[in-house]
Amino acid sequence: PFSFEELRARVGGQMARRRAELRSRALGIELAGVRQASQAERRARSWLECVIEQLPDGVVLTDADGQVTARNRSALAMAGEQGVIDLRDLRGEPVPPAELPAVRALSERRAVAKRELRVRAQDGRLVPVLVGAVPVLSGAGIVLGSATIVEDISAQKELERLREEWSSIVAHDLRQPVSAIALAADGATFSLSETRLGLIPATIGPYVIA
Numbered sequence: 001p002f003s004f005e006e007l008r009a010r011v012g013g014q015m016a017r018r019r020a021e022l023r024s025r026a027l028g029i030e031l032a033g034v035r036q037a038s039q040a041e042r043r044a045r046s047w048l049e050c051v052i053e054q055l056p057d058g059v060v061l062t063d064a065d066g067q068v069t070a071r072n073r074s075a076l077a078m079a080g081e082q083g084v085i086d087l088r089d090l091r092g093e094p095v096p097p098a099e100l101p102a103v104r105a106l107s108e109r110r111a112v113a114k115r116e117l118r119v120r121a122q123d124g125r126l127v128p129v130l131v132g133a134v135p136v137l138s139g140a141g142i143v144l145g146s147a148t149i150v151e152d153i154s155a156q157k158e159l160e161r162l163r164e165e166w167s168s169i170v171a172h173d174l175r176q177p178v179s180a181i182a183l184a185a186d187g188a189t190f191s192l193s194e195t196r197l198g199l200i201p202a203t204i205g206p207y208v209i210a
Helices: 004-053 072-076 101-108 155-197
Strands: 060-064 069-072 112-120 124-139 143-152 203-206 207-209
Touching: 060 101, 069 072, 072 101, 072 143, 072 155, 101 124, 101 143, 112 143
Parallel strands: none
Antiparallel strands: 060 069, 060 143, 112 124, 124 143, 203 207
16 A cells, blocks of 8 residues: 555656656657758759759859858850959959949849840950849848849850851842842843834844844
């Protein structure tokens, strides 16, 4: 037989152990959920990094201070000797820092539409590109950084050049027969006029117009 105090102590101990077990089980479930969420987050981040890395356009990410935090391989291929993408205007002059798309996206807190610029390559060539940028905002509207897209349009520019060259060749070739026809028409008009005046007969092939 147990006294009331002993019984109460035993029951209290069992209840305490049961509460501890429940807390431990709940903590284990919570930790498992955190681990699953962390794994899902890592998978999503890894997938996003793979997508950005394989994009054909250059992608440059910066923090809120404008410091580069990530670049894909296309952006690295466009970078100059110091690892920086050297943006130039259409005249080949360096773009002022305040007019850089990433700087404008951070300062103006809005997307900067793509504009045609040039990237100075390591061999000194000026590569035609389209550059645009967007700010990266938190849910509360705080600027976290920026994302810049640099699209190489060398192929399009070459197609435009070939199209213009072909159009010029076609126009030149068309002008030659047109000029010949015009000269022949002028000559025929002159001959008919002389014939009407009775000065010379006008001939067309073997026939003679009297």
